Amino acid sequence: MTHTTLGDVARTAGVSLATASRVLNGSTTVRADLREKVMAAAEALAYRPNAHAQALARASSQVVGLICHDVSDPYFAAVARGAMRVAADHDLMVMLASTFRDPDREIAYVSTLRAQRARAILLAGSAFQDPAWERALDAELTPYQEAGGRVAVLSRHRARADAVLPDNRGGAASLARALLGLGHRDFAVLAGPPALTTVADRVRGFREALAEAGVRPAPDRVVTGDLTRDGGHAAARELLSRGPLPTCVFAVADVMAIGALTAFREAGLRVPEDVSLAGFDDIPVVADLTPPLTTVTLPLEDLGERLMTLALAPAPRRRHHRVPAEVTLRASTAPPRPA
Amino acid sequence: MTHTTLGDVARTAGVSLATASRVLNGSTTVRADLREKVMAAAEALAYRPNAHAQALARASSQVVGLICHDVSDPYFAAVARGAMRVAADHDLMVMLASTFRDPDREIAYVSTLRAQRARAILLAGSAFQDPAWERALDAELTPYQEAGGRVAVLSRHRARADAVLPDNRGGAASLARALLGLGHRDFAVLAGPPALTTVADRVRGFREALAEAGVRPAPDRVVTGDLTRDGGHAAARELLSRGPLPTCVFAVADVMAIGALTAFREAGLRVPEDVSLAGFDDIPVVADLTPPLTTVTLPLEDLGERLMTLALAPAPRRRHHRVPAEVTLRASTAPPRPA
DNA sequence: CTGAAAGCGCTTACAG
DNA sequence: CTGAAAGCGCTTACAG
Numbered sequence: 197m198t199h200t201t202l203g204d205v206a207r208t209a210g211v212s213l214a215t216a217s218r219v220l221n222g223s224t225t226v227r228a229d230l231r232e233k234v235m236a237a238a239e240a241l242a243y244r245p246n247a248h249a250q251a252l253a254r255a256s257s258q259v260v261g262l263i264c265h266d267v268s269d270p271y272f273a274a275v276a277r278g279a280m281r282v283a284a285d286h287d288l289m290v291m292l293a294s295t296f297r298d299p300d301r302e303i304a305y306v307s308t309l310r311a312q313r314a315r316a317i318l319l320a321g322s323a324f325q326d327p328a329w330e331r332a333l334d335a336e337l338t339p340y341q342e343a344g345g346r347v348a349v350l351s352r353h354r355a356r357a358d359a360v361l362p363d364n365r366g367g368a369a370s371l372a373r374a375l376l377g378l379g380h381r382d383f384a385v386l387a388g389p390p391a392l393t394t395v396a397d398r399v400r401g402f403r404e405a406l407a408e409a410g411v412r413p414a415p416d417r418v419v420t421g422d423l424t425r426d427g428g429h430a431a432a433r434e435l436l437s438r439g440p441l442p443t444c445v446f447a448v449a450d451v452m453a454i455g456a457l458t459a460f461r462e463a464g465l466r467v468p469e470d471v472s473l474a475g476f477d478d479i480p481v482v483a484d485l486t487p488p489l490t491t492v493t494l495p496l497e498d499l500g501e502r503l504m505t506l507a508l509a510p511a512p513r514r515r516h517h518r519v520p521a522e523v524t525l526r527a528s529t530a531p532p533r534p535a
Numbered sequence: 536m537t538h539t540t541l542g543d544v545a546r547t548a549g550v551s552l553a554t555a556s557r558v559l560n561g562s563t564t565v566r567a568d569l570r571e572k573v574m575a576a577a578e579a580l581a582y583r584p585n586a587h588a589q590a591l592a593r594a595s596s597q598v599v600g601l602i603c604h605d606v607s608d609p610y611f612a613a614v615a616r617g618a619m620r621v622a623a624d625h626d627l628m629v630m631l632a633s634t635f636r637d638p639d640r641e642i643a644y645v646s647t648l649r650a651q652r653a654r655a656i657l658l659a660g661s662a663f664q665d666p667a668w669e670r671a672l673d674a675e676l677t678p679y680q681e682a683g684g685r686v687a688v689l690s691r692h693r694a695r696a697d698a699v700l701p702d703n704r705g706g707a708a709s710l711a712r713a714l715l716g717l718g719h720r721d722f723a724v725l726a727g728p729p730a731l732t733t734v735a736d737r738v739r740g741f742r743e744a745l746a747e748a749g750v751r752p753a754p755d756r757v758v759t760g761d762l763t764r765d766g767g768h769a770a771a772r773e774l775l776s777r778g779p780l781p782t783c784v785f786a787v788a789d790v791m792a793i794g795a796l797t798a799f800r801e802a803g804l805r806v807p808e809d810v811s812l813a814g815f816d817d818i819p820v821v822a823d824l825t826p827p828l829t830t831v832t833l834p835l836e837d838l839g840e841r842l843m844t845l846a847l848a849p850a851p852r853r854r855h856h857r858v859p860a861e862v863t864l865r866a867s868t869a870p871p872r873p874a
Numbered sequence: 875c876t877g878a879a880a881g882c883g884c885t886t887a888c889a890g
Numbered sequence: 891c892t893g894a895a896a897g898c899g900c901t902t903a904c905a906g
Contacts, residue, residue: 198594199652199682201899212877217901225875242678247650248590249899252882255537257587259630259651267606267631268616268819268836277607280633284640289647291598292606292631294619301623308628311586312598313538339581343538425819458823480607480764484797486825497607540883551893556885564891588883591898 200241209237220245251313260507261291261309263302265321269424269451270479271496275320275350278500286508288315295321297389297423299329306336316346316507320500322394323353330354348507350499352393358506360499360517364394364476367492367521368401371446371474374490374523376409379531380444380472383413386431386452388423395423398448398476417442421452428452432459441471443532450475450482450491457485457528468530478524487527494521539580548576559584590652599846600630600648602641604660608763608790609818610835614659614689617839625847627654634660636728636762638668645675655685655846659839661733662692669693687846689838691732697845699838699856703733703815706831706860707740710785710813713829713862715748718870719783719811722752725770725791727762734762737787737815756781760791767791771798780810782871789814789821789830796824796867807869817863826866833860 206216211230218226219234220243226234237243251257262279264272276292283290291312293305302321309317317340323330337347337355347357351364375383385402388395399418406412416438421431428447432455435445447453453475460467467473467487475482478493502517545555550569557565558573565573576582590596601618603611615631622629630651632644641660648656656679662669676686676694686696690703714722724741727734738757745751755777760770767786771794774784786792792814799806806812806826814821817832841856 199649199899200678202901203899213900214877214879214902215875218876221901227875230876242674244646244650244678246591246652246899247647248587248596248652249882250901251587252585252591252884253899253901255882258647266616267619268609268612270607270609270612273607273609273612276631277605277633280606280631284633289630289632289651291628292615292619293628294616294623307583308586308597310538311583312628313585313587335581339539339583425823454820454823461825481793481820484764484793485823486800538883541885542883552884553886553893553895554891557892560885566891569892585883588898589885591900592883592885594898 199246200243202245204241205234205237205243208241209233257313257315258287259289259291259312259314260316260318260504261293261305261312261314262318262320263293263295263305265297266294267292270481271449271451271477272320274479274496275500275503278497279318279320279504282501282504282508297321299324299326303329303332303336306333310336310340310345314345316348318503318507319347319349319353319355320503322351322392323349324391325393325396326391346507346510348503350503352397356514358511358515360502360506360519362494362499362519363521364397365401367523368398368476369405370521370523371476371492372402372405374525375444375446375472375474375529376406376411378472378529381411382442382444382532383411384417384419384435384442384445385413386428386435386445386447386456387418387420388427388448388452390420392423395448402446413442423449423452425451425455428455429459430455432456436463441465444472444474444529447473447475450477450479450489453489453491454482454485457489467528469533472529472532474529483526490526490529491524492521493524495519538585539582541584543580544573544576544582547580548572596652596654597626598628598630598651598653599655599657599843600632600644600651600653601657601659602632602634602644604636605633606631609820610788610790610816611659613818613835614839614842617836618657618659618843621840621843621847636660638663638665642668642671642675645672649675649679649684653684655687657842657846658686658688658692658694659842661690661731662688663730664732664735665730685846685849687842689842691736695853697850697854699841699845699858701833701838701858702860703736704740706862707737707815708744709860709862710815710831711741711744713864714783714785714811714813714868715745715750717811717868720750721781721783721871722750723756723758723774723781723784724752725767725774725784725786725795726757726759727766727787727791729759731762734787741785752781762788762791764790764794767794768798769794771795775802780804783811783813783868786812786814789816789818789828792828792830793821793824796828806867808872811868811871813868822865829865829868830863831860832863834858
């Protein structure tokens with residue numbers, strides 16, 4: 197890679213490196229004729245300053261890192277969109293990484309982003325409830341932060357960092373109450389990997405609210421699957437194989453609910469006539485499903501915007517932005533059919 | 536940002552910069568005891584080499600740029616996923632940019648990626664059919680390529696670069712033939728911005744195949760909208776307002792078809808009983824819609840993988856990977872109701 | 875206002 | 891095998 201350098205520009209403009217640098221950085225203290233020459237030379241040579249050299253000389257970079265579990269998951273796609281919008285407003289580039297829910301890979305990416313001297317590192321994926329992982333993550337984050345790096349996390353993490361905290365537990369509880377309100381007493385839960393804080397919080401909130409009403413789903417009515425469309429599909433099939441269907445099914449994420457919806461249809465079951473179905477997140481497409489999905493609405497793009505904004509505006513102490521999660525009732529849930 | 540430096544490591548290990556560098560780069564020519572000391576020091580200091588300094592010294596960087604129109608569009612999300620997977624295999628980080636279909640922003644991002652000395656720049660978004668834009672893009676791409684940068688584009692571009700070319704025109708033609716085969720003669724098209732090559736190619740292929748059968752949709756049956764869910768929703772409403780519905784509607788992208796499907800349902804129309812509907816792309820969710828959507832299948836993740844692979848494996852001359860597009864018939868299309 | 879020079883944090887011939 | 895030194899492409903006090 198032999199790109200044009202500042203030296204080339206200075207030479208063809210007949211000025212010193214310093215002057216060329218000043219012009220290109222918008223300093224106003226340069227004589228007009230020299231400025232012209234430098235601009236012309238840069239233009240003629242299609243010059244672009246080497247961002248690495250600038251980062252080194254200025255000891256600051258124009259990149260920010262965003263780590264998520266999977267960009268192609270609509271939840272993260274929406275969060276990334278919001279975060280990238282804010283980054284663009286600040287003339288920052290974002291390095292995006294997908295861990296595919298591999299804890300080790302998450303840590304490796306943080307390390308890489310640290311090497312890149314990213315201005316900030318955003319952890320958009322749910323944390324893993326695993327002390328060893330937390331320690332390893334901390335071992336990367338701490339030196340990064342001590343060196344001036346900024347960290348912001350989405351959802352509950354143990355990391356000492358600014359955080360955007362969607363009310364997963366409260367949202368799930370509200371949903372449970374709404375479903376109880378429709379008359380349901382017989383529930384199943386399609387859960388994701390319990391090691392993920394987000395999953396744990398949602399399951400917990402849902403169970404707690406049911407318990408308040410004296411309702412407890414049987415253990416075999418809580419099915420674990422991948423936090424994906426296919427995971428939801430498989431979990432729903434597993435549920436069907438375990439015996440009589442409950443009147444209402446809660447999938448801890450919309451992507452799982454989508455898979456479940458199709459599994460139910462394939463089994464000849466109608467939603468909500470035969471079984472009510474609810475999800476969580478309110479990713480864009482669920483309102484276009486048939487029936488439109490009842491879910492817990494999170495302002496996804498907004499979450500991403502806040503996350504980036506938090507990371508970019510240093511504060512004396514840690515900040516926690518709690519974000520309410522609201523139940524959105526749609527046609528996929530209805531009162532249970534009288535037995 | 537004052538991170539630990541190689542100098543710190545060398546000092547605490549009691550060796551020279553060169554030796555420390557060698558150990559950390561895996562050189563085998565370093566005495567075992569010194570190697571140990573260096574490793575220990577690096578570990579103790581939580582040292583991470585400065586990627587900018589490395590890029591400068593080695594004249595090569597570990598990043599590759601990916602420019603798309605909108606990460607939160609499932610089409611790009613899937614393409615990005617594939618591209619990122621390949622990047623991860625090569626230990627490369629990807630800088631992701633969304634242009635939101637703003638031609639100027641696209642060029643600005645190419646320029647920024649050039650400044651980052653990205654190893655490769657991938658243009659995943661459809662090109663704009665606009666000579667001024669093409670010139671401006673070329674003005675960025677040419678110096679980048681001359682300096683050794685690699686460029687790969689997805690879908691038809693005029694740029695002199697490696698290309699992955701989904702058969703948009705052929706796929707749309709095949710779809711048209713399949714729909715004619717069902718008995719349809721009365722079509723509408725929900726089209727995106729005609730300045731996009733992808734849109735132009737799909738509309739053209741569809742029209743050509745209809746023409747071969749002596750069928751021509753009336754001009755007011757071709758409605759233009761944004762290439763989004765909302766754009767499809769609006770276009771479908773506009774179509775409805777223009778008079779009697781055709782028997783079959785082709786949306787040039789699945790995201791538009793999703794919006795159209797909901798618009799039809801809101802209007803009390805049943806798909807496919809009252810109107811058949813088909814899309815293009817086969818983004819993951821369309822198989823879970825009710826009815827599942829007939830569409831033209833593109834191997835989206837694969838597209839992204841190929842794009843990245845192409846960019847990473849330099850070749851003596853330009854390569855064009857043509858990717859077939861296959862019709863996938865699902866329940867959203869059916870023979871027209873006898874009049 | 876302008877330029878020579880030092881420095882950012884690495885890598886890598888080149889000596890020894 | 892190891893180290894001193896030059897160099898990567900910039901920026902920015904410091905002189906003048």
